[in-house]
Amino acid sequence: MTDTTLLVTSAVRGAAESSGDGSWLSSLADWTVSLMEVIGPVGAGAAIALENLFPPLPSEVVLPMAGLTASRGAFTLAEALIWTTVGSVVGAFVLYGIGAWLGAARLRRIAEWMPLMKGDDVDRTVAWFHKHGWAAVFFGRMIPIFRSLISIPAGVSRMPLWKFGLLTGAGSAVWNTIFVMAGFLLGENWHVIEQYADVFQYIVIAVVVALIAWFLFVRIRAAVRARRESQTGQV
Incomplete structure (x- = not known):
């Protein structure tokens, strides 16, 4: 390891130990810093590309390290x-390509096969994306979980590639700049911003869970009501 790599790794390990999350954060730090040591800033880009594909990898850690x-x-x-x-x-x-490969017709078939889902759900989602897609792609880059998932409906809806790339680049630049600058300016105290990012992420997860719970409640209630009406009609 170079002196720079040793300094960065030591700083991140110290932050990980102080936050009580040493093994997980240290492993991620070692891997990311080693990647940056081997291929320079391209390594940071590769780590962020993987974070988009695997949302459990936290950009709130990778970006400040860069x-x-x-x-x-x-x-x-x-x-x-x-x-x-x-x-x-x-x-x-990459995720856009997956969405484009799946397509609306295939997703409708999958939705019809899944319990409590309908093919119309896909149609409504595609219609919503056609209307609000530009805002969803741009602002979605600044929201944990959504910054990965939003690329799939963009592909399903076949948003123009130039538009998708421009909105993705602009939104990502805003988000990335905040955390890269935090690491650059705060130095070894970079982990301070992670605490606030964690709170934001927990809020997003809570909202998603609440929306899923409400969706399930509405669909189950409708299914029970339809079954009762069917039984009453038979009698």
Whole structure:
């Protein structure tokens, strides 16, 4: 390891130990910093591309480390910002491709096969995306979980590639800049912003769980009501 890598890894391990999440955070830190050491800022971009494909990988950890590494002189701040944004766009386009491959017709068949789902749900989602897709793609890049998932309906709806790429790049640039700059300016205290990001993520997860619970409640109630009406009609 280079001196810069050792300094960054030590800083991240110290933050992980102080937060009581040493093994998980340290492993991620070692892997990401090693990647940046081998291929420079491209490594940060690769890590963010993977974060888009696998949402459990927290960009709130990877991005500040890119800024912290840049502050140590391994590469420039501009390179960190550019390559992390490129990584976000690349990961998003992979998910866009999956959505385009699935298509609305195939998703309708899947929805009809799933309990409590209807093919019309897919149609309504596609119609909603055609109307609000630009805002969903742009602002979705700043919301945990959604920044990965939103690329799939974009592909299903066949949003123009140039438009999807532009909105994804712009939204990702805003989000990435906040966390890369935090790592660059806060240095070894980069983990302070992670605490606030965790709160935001928990709020998002709580909202998603609440929406899913409400959806299930409405669909189950409708199914029970339909069954009762069917039994009454038979009598």
